[in-house]
Structure formats: C-alpha cells, structure tokens
Amino acid sequence: MPRFTFSAGNARKLLALPLYALGAIAAAVVPRRLDAWVFGSGPGIGEGALELFRYVRAEHPSIRAIWLAKDETDVAVAAGLGIRSVVKTSARGLLATLRAEVIVVTHGFGDANRYGTRGAFVVQLWHGIPLKLIQLDSPATLSLGIPGAGRLRGPLRRFYRRGFAGISLMPAASELSAQRLRTAFGLPESRVVVTGDPRDDVLARPTPARDELFSRLGVADHGQRTVLFAPTWRDGEPDPGAPTAAEWQSIVGFLDASDALLVVRPHHLGVGDYAAGPLASPRVRMLGAELQTDITPLLPAFDTLITDYSSIAFDYSLTGGPIFYFAPDQETYTTSRGLYEPYRRYSGGREVRSWTALLGQLERFAADADWAADVLAHTAEIAARHFEFHDGENTARVFEAIRLSTRREGNG
Template structure:
C-alpha cells in the first residue's frame, strides 16, 4: 500500500472517518471533527463518513453529508485515496491493509478513571492489523502523563501503546467532543441524537444526570442503587428531573421505571449532544467526568460497588487524587449530597477548577480548529 501510495498519491483534501467499533456509530471525537470539517472548510477539505449501518447511511445522506457504506467499492476507494484518517481509541473498522501512506490521527476515547483493561488481542493480530499513528491528540501535557501512568503495566494494549509511541507527533489541542459541550454549533440529527429541546426540561428545572460506566464481569441493577419512591419524592420537592444514560456496553439487568421526572436515555446515544443541559452530574468511574469539568458544575461520584469494581477491573492509580467531588457508596449518602448541592452548597468549586486547569490546556470549544491547523502545519 505504501508503494501504491507513492505511485498514485493520496488526496490531501480527503479525510475518512468510520463507525465506532463497538456499535455506537455516529459519536465521539470522530463525529465532531467530521461535522466541523463539513461545515467550516467546504471546498478546502472533503470529509467522508463510512458506515456499516443502513439507517445511519440514510440519515447522513439526508443531512447532506458525504457518506458511503464501509465495504462498498467507493468506501474502499476513498480509504485508498484519503490523506487523513482520524480514529478514536482502537483501530476500529478500517481494513488497515488499505491505510499505508495515510496519516493516522489518534484522538482516543476519553481521559481514563478506570484501570487499563486487559487485551485479548494477540501479537499476530496486532502485527497485521495495526500501525503506529502519525499524530496523538491530548488535552494537555498533564493528561498525557496521566495516560502514561494508566498504561505503565499494560504495554500489550495495542491502541494505547501505539498512541504513546515515541514516533507519534503529539499535539495538545483538546478533544473535538468537548467542543460540542462548550459550543452549540454542531447540528443534531433526528433519529440518532437526543435533541435537547425534546427532553421536556423547563427553565426552572434542576437537571440531574446519572452516567454509570461499563462493568466487566458484572452488570448494574439500577433499581438496587436508586430508591425509586424516594428519588421521585426528592425530584418533586426540588423541581428536578433525572436523566439516566448508561454506558453503551453496560448490562443494566432491570432498569428504573421512567416517569415524568425520570427519563432513560438510550445507551447508544451520544452524550455530548445534551451534556450541557445537566446541572449536576452523578457518575462513578467514567471519563465523562473530565468532559463535564468544562461546564464547571457539581459532580458526585456514586460508587456502591467500589469493592467489586476495584477487584474486577480496578480504577486509575490516581483516581482519588483527580476526582473533584464527593464519593458516596450508598443511596442515603447520595441523597444527602444532592440535597446539599440543590440548597446551594458547592464545596468542590475550587477543586474542579484546579483539576480542569491541569487536564485542559484549552477550554474554549476550538479543539477541532486547532487539530486541523496543527496537522496541516506539520
């Protein structure tokens, strides 16, 4: 492929993107960089999305984006012609034997709070299906050091090992997905996104978001970690609404019943389209925490399964040093913290700013612009 690229060349206007490998098709950093290029640089850049999903293909086509089926002739052709291939986390769905000579831009999936997961990928698979990225995107030098500690004992993990490869050009720009939190400039797509206007949120409502992350080896019964009756009572008394958005791969067994005050967001939905609607975030070991820091709003870490979680998966070695909010282990403690915050107490405001300044060199919603400029200027 490198010989082919040398003879035929790759088109510096073409950027090729693809679905997320685990099924959340149009989301994360790739999605927002794709939308930025489509809107801001028409004629100068040509962003193309490749998808497995017939539904997503039709939706993007209707919105005027350039999109092809991943395994179509045109899909394969544009992988061969693209100069730039941005990816999130692992290699994803691309047939990597077609990418020789392209510039791979590794943007990652999120800043970790969890421990590094074990990789079942063997050395032969990594050898034939993966290549070192040309660019690694980070939000700050501090964040890169945080990643280094996260992966210090897991060098078998293909994507992160290569993301931190010494030959990769590091750029500290911030992440495209955080642009969507800070700036409302990104279009939502009906049928794929949760459109904020359809969440039935009143201006006076206190919006609480619960975002539990993946649990390998065990799921999470949300009915057991939330007392439904007392939750409803608290929401009614405080003009509040609860949005529950589980991780896309989280087994929730049975889920809390929805009502006028409690709404379940489908796991495959991109959180960043509506994250700015949330006033108080409840999470556990999820990287969504770091993204939410840019909004400078209260955060509670609800970890009722902390003992099991640390035994099965584990948390980042710096977990307790980087969280900026109370960590509670049962519903009683959670309710107490919620009541305190709703009544105006915010004991972690200074700590949030401190952690945000460590992890984000920029917080202005212009990460996409900086990424494109940095890559084109190297």
C-alpha cells in the same frame, strides 16, 4: 444489541488475521489520494470526528471528506446532516478507506474499514480522557476468556502494538492525558500532542443544549433541575448501580420534592436494567445512544452529573457544574481494572456506595452552601488539571497538526 467484551473482541481479531493480511496487500496496490479524508466513530455519527469533519468541510472545502457509517441507519442520519457517507464495511467503504490520505477515528481502526488503513495517516482522537487503565496498560485488554489462552496473550499484545504503531497522530487535552495515552498505545512523545480535544469545542461556545435535550426526551421544559446519571462500561458485566424497586421509590421522592428530572444515560455497550425508572415516574427518562449518539454536546443542559468511573466527569467539568460519584463496586472495579490515579483524587473523597447516601448528598448540596462550594471547587480543579485549553479552538489546532505532519512526511 449483543454485549461486547474484550475477550469476544480479541477472539474476532485473531480469527480475522488473514483478512488483515489481504488488506495490507490491497493497501500496497491502491494509491492514496491527496486531500481525501475519511472519518468514523464507533458508536455512530459524533464525537471529535464529527467536529473535525465539520471544520474541514467549512474551512477547507477542497478536501474530499467522507463519513464512514456503521450501517444504513447511520447513512440516513448523515444524509439528514448533509454529510456524504458510505457504509464502512461495504466495498465502497473499503475503497474509500484505501484511497484516503487521512483517516480519522475515535475508538479504533474499526471506525473505518479496519482492513484498509495500512499506509494512511491515521488520526486517533480517542473518546475521552482516560481514568481507567486502557489498551496496553490494562490487563483486561488482552483477555480471551477461554481456558488455556495464556499462551496467546504474547502474540495478541504484539498484534496490538503493531496496530497502534499505525497511529500517526493522537491529540490530547493536556500533558497529563498525553502521558496516559502514550503508555496505553505504546506511542512516542512526538505522536501524542497537546492540542485539546475537538469533542470539547462544543462546550466552549453557546449552544441550544437544553432545548435539544428536552426535544430528544419529548418532555416539556418548565425550568426543572436536570440530573444526568451516566455509569461507565464494565466489560459486559451488569451495572451494580441499577436501582432496586425500593431505591426507585426513594429516587422519585427526591425528584418530586426538588422538581428535578433524572436522565439515565447507560453506556452504549453497558448492561444494566433501568426500565423500572421511567415506569415509576415521568421524572425519570432514558437517553440511550439510539436517541443521542454523542452526549457531549448536551452536557451544558444538565445542572448536575452523577457518575462512577466515566471520563464524562472530565468533560462535564468544563461546564462548571457539580459532580457526584456513585461507586458501589469501588474496591472490586478499581482492583480488577486499575486506574491512572487514586480514585479519591478523581472523586475528591466524596464517593458513596448507595443511592440513599447519594440522595443525601444531593439534598445537602441544595441546603449547605459551604459544602456546595467545596463540590464546585473540585469540579474546577478537575478542569484545571485535565484541560490545557478551553477556547473552542481545539479542532483548528488538530487540523494544523495534521497538515504539518502530512507535509513533513511528504504526503501533502
């Protein structure tokens, strides 16, 4: 997969401006159909969009729901799930987007057909609670990566603001998250509402997550501990946490001694070489997006999480499990990207910068009950700060918020 960067994405946006203009004309001509909804998610079929799709189909069958697939592979996946879909970039995908009363996305307008969203009621579910500065709050968002491009940042910022103004509703997991999303997207308080995030409803109900995990990995489950390593995206830069050959040997030694399985989940846009891990031991497995598009439903299957700056820590906190923070580039990353809160608040002050130190923490967690209790208390504190609800009803609240807003606007 070609690597994605903000600069490359922004260059494509600028080149596509004439297509946006044509799309706006088409949106003014093609009438939108009441109770026609389309759903999409950048990485594939999953995230909160899938939760809301399933809720709508089960509870409100009169709504004509269509999934906007990124390609024919996703169309086949959708068919296997019994989901009606069209490729979003096709003529049918454009027409479905133009006709939809409600458009549900998780990453951006490109989750649907980006040229057909004007005038629809757009629900931006986003894909996690922000820790890193995002969108208008982040200088990286306006990067173009070419000499002399500074004069284009002003028009690009205005382009982003106009685009974000097309977001009609943005659910948030808590008021703390809502505050971050409002500044990031330049949205008024009324459009960012605390309903809970549909993607987290799966964490509030019993699921066969462990069975599904081992099935995806093709590994027999004999009760071994499961450790998830999930580094964040670094805007196309390599992941500095990828282990060296010597570090892999130390990792494998720990896994053997503790009867554990390390599951590496690289970011779907990330750049990092982890191939040596599975070659070193069958106790190391890769779980890329090609095997599991959305990791959230599998989080209860993991006994432990290792991450750096990823919002996966927030979601995982709902399971109550221990979280370990491995940030070898903490100073450079937090300075260049920026965070919404001090990193030590996020990590509980226990972040480490080497695999040696990290393995030491994992061993201590198993041997030191008092320290383990502190680790788990930090997990509970994260969940309490960042989630207003944990009742499995987030999706229903989002649906009611959409219905209330569209009726108020006279759209339904």
